[in-house]
Amino acid sequence: MKGLRPEDYLEPSCIFCSPEEERATPVDLRRCLTRLDEYLDRNDYSAARRHLDYWRQEALTGRDWRGLLSIENERMGLLRKLGDEAAALEAVREARELVVRAGLEDSVTAATTELNIGTVYKSFGRDREALPCYEAARAVYERELDPGDCRMGGLYNNMALALTGLGRFAEARSLYEKAMAVMERQPNGELELAVTELNLANLAEAEQGLLEAEAEIEAHLDRAWALLETPSLPRNGYYAFCCEKCAPSFGYYGRFLDAAELKRRSEEIYART
Numbered sequence: 001m002k003g004l005r006p007e008d009y010l011e012p013s014c015i016f017c018s019p020e021e022e023r024a025t026p027v028d029l030r031r032c033l034t035r036l037d038e039y040l041d042r043n044d045y046s047a048a049r050r051h052l053d054y055w056r057q058e059a060l061t062g063r064d065w066r067g068l069l070s071i072e073n074e075r076m077g078l079l080r081k082l083g084d085e086a087a088a089l090e091a092v093r094e095a096r097e098l099v100v101r102a103g104l105e106d107s108v109t110a111a112t113t114e115l116n117i118g119t120v121y122k123s124f125g126r127d128r129e130a131l132p133c134y135e136a137a138r139a140v141y142e143r144e145l146d147p148g149d150c151r152m153g154g155l156y157n158n159m160a161l162a163l164t165g166l167g168r169f170a171e172a173r174s175l176y177e178k179a180m181a182v183m184e185r186q187p188n189g190e191l192e193l194a195v196t197e198l199n200l201a202n203l204a205e206a207e208q209g210l211l212e213a214e215a216e217i218e219a220h221l222d223r224a225w226a227l228l229e230t231p232s233l234p235r236n237g238y239y240a241f242c243c244e245k246c247a248p249s250f251g252y253y254g255r256f257l258d259a260a261e262l263k264r265r266s267e268e269i270y271a272r273t
Helices: 029-041 045-062 065-082 085-101 108-123 127-144 150-165 169-183 190-208 214-228 237-252 256-272
Strands: none
Touching: 029 045, 029 065, 029 237, 045 065, 065 085, 065 108, 085 108, 108 127, 108 150, 127 150, 150 169, 150 190, 169 190, 190 214, 190 237, 214 237, 214 256, 237 256
């Protein structure tokens, strides 16, 4: 999930803000996010949750609605990973309220929030609820962002997942192609490309059936594996996360040795960070 960094949420103050909001005490968001990344690099989701809960309370106490919105976006992603649907949906409600309270409607920040909300819905099997979120994000992103911005790739990939779940295969394939065109231009974009290749394998199965799509699926798996083997990729926490994310797909399609190797790499990186 894409989180909000300071450059995403720091926008000009709204001229309609009340004096109370102008006197808000901003949280040290950079410090919060730096520490959060350390927990995530160690795969310590419990500590990450406690950390975000602490900073959420700090933002509430200081009436820092924009900082709180950034924290809620991070919480949505974490709660989704933890499988806590009730808490994730509560974070969705709060995030939408904060977009309005901070005066950020129709901004890139609001679009990123809708993207994150859509990803929450998608992760809990709510494809029909996810799709309008992605459509809202797409309208703003395509208007405001450079076509090669990495956020475009993330949006297209996630939107294609929802379309696949809804059986709209041609539209999904088109968006996966758009996502790959963006990620091919990004530093270390091989990781996102590998994930997209596995998504395309799932799309082929959903559209054609497992037996009929066998050759296409194997081709996607081969390309994904080659991308994960790219020598220049930093073997850091994000690499570990992507290995962990990709392993089940290799296992599902019978490539158990590949799945086991990806799990080994992931565990090894988490153990030393």
